Amino acid sequence: MKNYNSLIFEISQPGRTAYSLPKNDVDTVELNEELPSHLLRSEEPELPEISELQLMRHYTALSNKNFGVETGFYPLGSCTMKYNPKRNEVAAKMSGFSAIHPLQPTNTTQGALQLMYELQEDLKEVTGMDAMTLQPAAGAQGEWTGLLILKAYHAKNGEGEQRKKILIPDSAHGTNPASAVVAGFDVVEIKSNERGTVDIEALKAAVGDDTAGLMLTNPNTLGLFEKDIAEMAEIIHDAGGLLYYDGANANAILGKSTPGMMGFDVVHLNLHKTFSTPHGGGGPGSGPVGVKLHLEPFLPVPRVEKEGDRYVVSSDYPDAIGRVKGYWGNFGVNVRAYSYIRTMGPEGLKQVSESAVLHANYLKSRLEPYFKTPYPQYCMHEFVLSGSNLKKHDVRTLDIAKRLLDFGIYAPTVYFPLIVEEALMIEPTETEPKEMLDEFADAMIQIVKEAEESPELLREAPHDKSVRRMDEVTASRKPVVVYQK
Amino acid sequence: MTEQFSYLPDTEKDRQEMMEAIGISSVEELFSEIPEAVRLREAIRVPDVMSETELMKQLKQLAEKNHTAEDYPIFLGAGVYDHYIPSVVDAVTSRSEFLTAYTPYQPEASQGELQALFEFQSMICELTGMDVSNSSLYDGFTSLGEACNLATSTTKKTTVLVSSAIHPQAREVLQTYAYGMEYTIEDVALKGEITDVDQLMGQIGEDTAAVVVQYPNFFGGIEDLKTIKEAMSESKAMLIVMANPLALGLLEAPGKLGADIVVGDMQPLGLPMSYGGPHCGYFTVKKKHIRKVPSRIVGQATDAEGKRGFVMTLQTREQHIRREKATSNMSSNQALNALASAVCMSALGKQGIQEMAQQNVNKSHYLAKRLSEKGLKVVNKTPFFHEFVVKLDKPVDDVNEALLQEGFIGGYDVSKWIGQDNCMLLCATEKRTKAEMDAFVERLEAVSK
Amino acid sequence: MAANKEAFLYTKEHEWIEVKGETVVRIGITDYAVDQLGDIVFVDLPETDSEFIAEEEFATVESVKSTSEIYAPVSGSIQSVNSRLEDEPEVLNESPFEDGWLVEIESPEPFSQEGLLSYEEYQNYLSELED
DSSP: OTTOOOOGGGGOOTTOOOOOOOOOOSOOOOGGGTSOGGGBOSSOOOOOOOOHHHHHHHHHHHHTTBOOTTTSOOOBTTTOOOOOOHHHHHHHHSHHHHSOOTTSOGGGBHHHHHHHHHHHHHHHHHHTOSEEEOOOOSHHHHHHHHHHHHHHHHHHTTOTTTOOEEEEETTSOTHHHHHHHHTTOEEEEEOBOTTSSBOHHHHHHHOSTTEEEEEEESSOTTSOOOTTHHHHHHHHHHTTOEEEEEETTGGGTTTTOOHHHHTOSEEEEOTTTTTOOOOTTTOOOOOOEEEOGGGGGGSOSSEEEEETTEEEEEOOOTTOOOOSSSTTSOHHHHHHHHHHHHHHHHHHHHHHHHHHHHHHHHHHHHHTTTSBOSOOSOOSSOEEEEGGGGGGGTOOHHHHHHHHHHTTOOOOEESOSTTSTTEEEEOOOTTSOHHHHHHHHHHHHHHHHHHHHOTHHHHTOOOSSSSOOBOHHHHHHSOOOSOOO | OOOOOTTOOOOHHHHHHHHHHHTOSOGGGGGGGSOGGGOOOSOOOOOOOOOHHHHHHHHHHHHHTBOOTTTSOBOOOTTOOOOOOOHHHHHHHTOHHHHTOOSOOSGGGBHHHHHHHHHHHHHHHHHHTOSEEOSOBSOHHHHHHHHHHHHHHHHTOOEEEEETTSOHHHHHHHHHHHHHHTOEEEEEOEETTEEOHHHHHHHOOTTEEEEEEEESOTTSBOOOHHHHHHHTTTSOOEEEEEEOTTGGGTBOOGGGGTOSEEEEEOTTTTOOOGGGOSOOEEEEEOGGGGGGOOSOEEEEEEBTTSOEEEEEEOGGGSHHHHGGGOSOOOOOOOHHHHHHHHHHHHHHHHHHHHHHHHHHHHHHHHHHHHHHHTTOEEOOOSOBSSEEEEEOSSOHHHHHHHHHHTTOBOOEEOHHHHTSTTEEEEEOOTTSOHHHHHHHHHHHHHHHO | OOOOGGGOEEOTTSEEEEEOSSSEEEEEEOHHHHHHHOSEEEEEOOOTTOEEOTTOEEEEEEESSOEEEEEOSSOEEEEEEOTHHHHOTHHHHHOTTTTTOOEEEEOSSOOOOTTOBOHHHHHHHHHHHHO
8 A cells, every 4th residue: 555546436346335324124215206307316426436444445545644743743833733632532422422413402402501601611711701602613713703793893883884994913814804804894904013013103003983993813923922912902992993812822821811801802712723622634623702791792692501500592682693603613622622621720721831832932942043033032832933044045935844844744834924034933832742842943953954055955855755746836727626537 | 840731741851951941940931021911810710620530520421411312313403414424434534644634734744634635525526516616614504605705706796595495594694694795685485395486586686696595405395406597597696505415315416407506514424413513514616616715625736756646726715815805714624524524425435325315215204104194294295305394283392392201302393484383394314213213203193282 | 929028018016018009008917027926827807898997906816825916007998808818827927928918908098108117117117126
C-alpha cells in the first residue's frame, strides 16, 4: 500500500459490498406504481462497490497521508491546535448523548439539557457575560449571530437605519468583515499603529452616530494584547456603538481577564480552539455567543433555561433574532467542551493560558535572533515573525513553511495577518512539551541556515511527503472538482 | 507547587528554563500587558477539577437521564433520523490523522483529508445530479440559507418563494439569513401535503430570486420537481432543492429535473442523531455558479513531478481573501462528518444505498397501512418516502406521553404547519422491525382514540 | 500584431485605454498589473450592455490567492467583452496589451482624455513607484 494513490472509485468492482442492512421483514412497495416515472432515478447511483477490508485499507492509506495533532507539532497561529483529549471523545459517543433525537419531548432529554445549561453557565463565567447561547455552529456563525444581535439592538432603539457601520482593525481575521457584510453592515477598516495594536486616533476619527459597533480580537491576531481596550470601549460606547469580542484567541486569557471586564457587550468563543474539541480537518466546531444583560432579549431562540430543578426550552422572546441553526447547535461538540472544562477546573484553565503564553514567549525569544520580529513587547499565546530577511536568498515564507513539513512539523499560519510582510504566525499551545518547542526552534534555525547555504532545499520542499508542491494555478484555471472516469 | 494536569506537560524545571531564556522571573510578567483594571484577580467560578473516573461517572449519569433510540424504538423523524451506521464509519473518523487535523492548508501534508473530501464531493454530485459540490457546510438548514444568499446576490432580486412544506426550522433559519442580507421571504401555500404549484406560479414575479422546495418534503411527500421547474420557465429565478441524500438512492436526482442549487443534510448517511448536531450540510450547484459557492472546494491537481493530488481550490471565493467583498462568511465546515458520510456511502455503495432507501419506503408504508387498517387516518394523499402524517383524536403531546410510558418515542406534532389539529408526523427507517411497528400500531391505536 | 502601446492612455490603477472610435474605447490592464498579480486564474467580466459610471468596479481579476477589482476609467455601456478569457485566463498573462484585452466600452459622449495618463506619463509614474 506504500505507493497507493487510487481514488475509491478506481478500486470499485461491480457486486462487492461493505454493508449489512437489517432484513427487510415487510412487503416491498414499488414506488413506480404511485409515482410518475420521471421522479424515479433514471440511472443507478454510482457509489463505490468495495469490500469492508478494502474500505478500511483505502481510508487507512489516506489517513497515513494526513497530519494531525497526534502526528506532530501543529504551530498554526490563531487556530489553537492543542491536544484533543480522548475522554471527551468517549463522552460524546455515549449513547445517552449520541442516540437522542433533538425533537424528543424535553422531559426525555433532561440530561442533555442539563449539560447544555451548565456549559452555558461555565462559559458565562469564563467570558464575564450575562447570558449565553450554544446554537452557533462555529466561530464565523458566532460572529454573524453576534452582529445580528447588534443589528436588532440598534433597530429596537430606532437606530437601525442609521447605525450601519462596523469598525474592524486591519489585523482582523477575514471572517470579521465577511460576517459583517452578511449581517447587512458596511465595514470600516481601522489601521493599526506601529505597536501592532489599534490606532486610537484612527478609531476616534472613524466613530460616529453611524457606528453600529467595533469587532475586536484581544489578544489580536499578532498575539498582542490591546492595552487600550478600556479607552476603546469608552470611545465606542460614548458614540452609541457596541463592542464585539472575537474569541478566537481566548486561549490567552482564561482566568486572567474576561471580555466582560474589558467592556465587550457580545462575545463568541471557538470551543474547537480554546476548549480542546477536535478540528476534524475543518470542522465541526461550535461557536457559543454570550451577551451582556442589555442584549439578552435578542439572543437566538430557543434558549435553554432552568425552572426549579427542571431544564426547559423557551422561544418566548419577541425581540430575539430568531434561529441561526437547526436544533440545539453542535451538541456533540458541546459535550466535549463540557468534559474539558470539568477536567481542568478553574486552576487548570488558568494554567492553560499561563503555559500557552509562556510557550509562545519562549519560542519567540529563541527565534528572535534569526527572524524579524515586528513587535518587541511580550506576546500572549501566539506571535508573528516576518520571513522578509530571507528574501535576499530568494526564499519566501511559503518555502519555510514547506521545508518545515520535512522536519515532521506542520507549518505555521503564513501570510497572515496581512499587515506583516512575509508573516509567519506561530501558536505553540500549552500542550506541547518543552522538548517539542526546542525541536521546532532548532528546525527553524536550521532552515534559516539552509536558506543561506542551499536555498533550493527550501524552494523545492517538501521532499518526503506523499506529493510534492501542487500546481494550484492549473487547478484554479481548469477546476476538476468531481471524479471523472 | 503547581498542580500537574495530564494535558499540561510543563514541569517546574521546564518553567524555570523557559523563564530564564525569556529573561523573566515570574510568568506573571508576561501578562503585564493586560492593564490592572481588566485583570481577573479571583478564580473563575467553574466546577472544580475532576479525575477521569469522576468525570465519566458524572457524564454517564447525565447521559442516563436521556431516553435513547437504543432503548426506545423511535418513530420520530422530521429531519433527523435513526439509521443504520456501519461500524467502519467510527473506525475511520476516530483515526487521529483525520480527527485532529486542521483545515488542509498545506496540501502536501493533508492529502488524505483532501482526497477524502474530493471523493465526498464526487459522491454528492452523483446523488444530486449536480456538477459541483463544496466540501460541506454546517447543516442542511444553514446550507439552505447560503443557497438563498447566493441566489439573491447572483440574480440581484430580493424575494425568495419558500414552499410551506419545508422543515419549519429551515424556514426559521432562512428568516434569520434574510434578516442579515435583507431580502424578503414569501411562503407558498400547501395543497394537501405538497406545494401548491398553481399558487406558486401566481407568486413568481419580476423580483423572484429563487423558489425553495424540499424533496421529499417535510411531510414526507415527493414534490414533482419537473412540474415546479416548468412553472418557473418564464422566470430567471433559481430552483433551490433541499433533498434528503438517502432518498436520492431511489428518487431522480434534482439536477436532472432542473434544480440550480441542491442542498441538504448528510445526517441520514453515517451520522448519529447527537441531539441534532453536529451534522453536515452539503451544497451543490450547476457549473456556471462554481465561483459563487460558499466555503471550501477541493480540486484535483498535479504536483511538481506530475503526480495526481488534491488542493483546496478557487480560494478567492472565500472570506479570508475577499474579506468585506465576500458573499459568505463560511470558514470552518464539517469535514469530519463529510468524511463519515463518505465512508458510509462507500460502505453502502451502489446497491446498499438503493436497498436502504427501498427499505425505508417499505417500512413506512407498512406502518401507514397498519395504521389505516386500525382506522387511523393517514393524511398524505400523494406518494411519500419514509414519513407521513397521521391524524389522531387527541393532542399529539398527550399521545406521545402515553407512548413513552409504553416504551416508544412517538412522532412529531405538525398540526401547526399542516393546518389540522392532532397531526403526528411518523417515520419508519430500516431499523424499525415489523414486530416493533406492530406493537407501536397497537399502542398508538389504544392511546390515541 | 503588437499593440501600439505608445498611443494608449493609462490610469494610475494600471489600466490601459485604446481609443477605437469617437465614443468607443478598449480597456485592459498593463503588464505591470499582471506581474503584480502573478498567474491569473480567473477573469470575471461584465455582461454586454451593462452600464458603468467612471470609477465603478466592472470586473475582477483573480490569481490563486488574491483578487483585484478593475474600475471603469470612463462611463458607458459594455459593447463587447473578451470572452476568450473565460476559458483561457492565462492569455492575460501572456498578452496583456493584445489578446488579453478585457472589454470595449461605448460612451454616451465623445471620449475625453481628461485625468488619464499618456504612455510617457505612465512610464514616469511606474518609475516613481519603484523608488
